[in-house]
Amino acid sequence: MSETVVEISGLHKSFGSLQVLRGIDLTVERGDVVCVIGPSGSGKSTLLRCVNLLEQPDSGKVVVDGTELTDPDVDIDKARRSLGMVFQSFNLFNHLTVLDNLTIAQRKVLGRNRDEAERIAKRNLEKVGLAGREQSMPAQLSGGQQQRAAIARALSMDPQVMLFDEPTSALDPELVGDVLGVMRTLAGEGMTMLVVTHEMQFAREVADTVLFMDGGVVVEQGPPEQVIGAPTQERTRTFLARVLNPTGDNG
Amino acid sequence: MALTRRQRRTAIRGTQYGVLLVVILVLVFATNWGDIQRGFFDLDAARQLFPDVLSVALVNTVKYTVLGFVFGLVLGLVLALMRLSSVPPYRWIATVYIEFFRGVPALLVFLAFGFGVPIAFHIRFTTLSTVVVALGLVGAAYMAETIRAGIQAVPTGQMEAARSLGMSQLRAMVSIVIPQAFRIVLPPLTNELILLAKDSSLVYLLGLTGTEYELTKYGRDAMNTVQSMTPLIVAGLCYLIITIPLSYLSRYLERRTGGKSKRGLEVLS
Numbered sequence: 001m002s003e004t005v006v007e008i009s010g011l012h013k014s015f016g017s018l019q020v021l022r023g024i025d026l027t028v029e030r031g032d033v034v035c036v037i038g039p040s041g042s043g044k045s046t047l048l049r050c051v052n053l054l055e056q057p058d059s060g061k062v063v064v065d066g067t068e069l070t071d072p073d074v075d076i077d078k079a080r081r082s083l084g085m086v087f088q089s090f091n092l093f094n095h096l097t098v099l100d101n102l103t104i105a106q107r108k109v110l111g112r113n114r115d116e117a118e119r120i121a122k123r124n125l126e127k128v129g130l131a132g133r134e135q136s137m138p139a140q141l142s143g144g145q146q147q148r149a150a151i152a153r154a155l156s157m158d159p160q161v162m163l164f165d166e167p168t169s170a171l172d173p174e175l176v177g178d179v180l181g182v183m184r185t186l187a188g189e190g191m192t193m194l195v196v197t198h199e200m201q202f203a204r205e206v207a208d209t210v211l212f213m214d215g216g217v218v219v220e221q222g223p224p225e226q227v228i229g230a231p232t233q234e235r236t237r238t239f240l241a242r243v244l245n246p247t248g249d250n251g
Numbered sequence: 252m253a254l255t256r257r258q259r260r261t262a263i264r265g266t267q268y269g270v271l272l273v274v275i276l277v278l279v280f281a282t283n284w285g286d287i288q289r290g291f292f293d294l295d296a297a298r299q300l301f302p303d304v305l306s307v308a309l310v311n312t313v314k315y316t317v318l319g320f321v322f323g324l325v326l327g328l329v330l331a332l333m334r335l336s337s338v339p340p341y342r343w344i345a346t347v348y349i350e351f352f353r354g355v356p357a358l359l360v361f362l363a364f365g366f367g368v369p370i371a372f373h374i375r376f377t378t379l380s381t382v383v384v385a386l387g388l389v390g391a392a393y394m395a396e397t398i399r400a401g402i403q404a405v406p407t408g409q410m411e412a413a414r415s416l417g418m419s420q421l422r423a424m425v426s427i428v429i430p431q432a433f434r435i436v437l438p439p440l441t442n443e444l445i446l447l448a449k450d451s452s453l454v455y456l457l458g459l460t461g462t463e464y465e466l467t468k469y470g471r472d473a474m475n476t477v478q479s480m481t482p483l484i485v486a487g488l489c490y491l492i493i494t495i496p497l498s499y500l501s502r503y504l505e506r507r508t509g510g511k512s513k514r515g516l517e518v519l520s
Binding site: 080084085091092095153154 | 406408409411412413414415416417418419422426427430431434
């Protein structure tokens, strides 16, 4: 039943003279959870942002759900509907209530009427544990609540794939669990997910595939027990040693 | 003579108050209070101004200002978007416009629209449309820069989130970025409204009929009738009725939005 949802091939991206992505190939099957790990500056966030063309790749192809997003003749606004994105800094619309955050794109982009949009929004808020916070403003929510609302906002568009760009990096440690819990539930429901993360435990337990990126290339890729459990590459080992033992005690 | 620090402080403080007292006394004794009162604060003359100074002049000033502001706001928004456009000619046009209208005195714009344009194009504007257009053209140049700064102050993540939900650039701008930008620029826009209220006085150049009088023209006219500066004082006070509440509103909005953005930053950090 494997069906390719995201296919990336030969992806290159530079910022000025800095080569951030140097030929990335990646396929994601429907229902897969792919976690991208790697040191900061390795290009993993840029890779994710290239998938929905928030960054325009210099060369290479991105195909999502049969549509080639990198084709200049493709309606990118329409293509993006099948891709939900969750940002490190949440990016809830600060001037709108939580409910309006979840309904505005449904109504303006998908053309749903208010009742339908609100019904879907409430269902998704309940799913992320924010039932009852419909009328709150984003600034009144904790970081963890904001991020869960942002996940619910993306889900309300019925995406085929969810992209997570370090969704817990901006959170206080005690709030990380709630967000990861929601993501775990999503994965359990069969959502296709591409997750850039530093949460090794999450990657180990939830991912079907783990990608280790460094210097703009995929260094190692495979099931988590292999990439995280028994890495074959020296760079992967060095990175994991630092991440899993962050006290600075190298003894 | 060696003064202690305390003594020196007392001496300096004493001298400062002493100088102030002398200046005030000299003014009080050298002034002819009768003349001043007749010239500036003639209550009988002031009484004759009511109710016209409020029902005609103040109303007209408010009308010219508000309409000019609305026109300027719309034009300013268009110019701000042109300044941020990815199409270079739009940016150039907007930049030239802004530099020109910020750089020339509002007086010249009023003259041009009151006399120059009607002669050149053989059309006649009503007074109202002339003052609204002239005020709006000048105000738009200032407001465009304010609005542009406001749009740029909205975090790029807001635009990215909107685009990632499938909104077009235009839709994201209209529904997400501009509403937030306006919250940011509300205090400076209020200040712009104050400036326009005062600039509306320049309409007196155009030759107004009685029902079109605004505060300054009304005051100048009445000054000749009653042979006293009192009407100008009354007109001035009427401007303050408009501007002081606005400047308090502006300060209030500034505090409110200031507090809000601080909270926003806390969340991000």
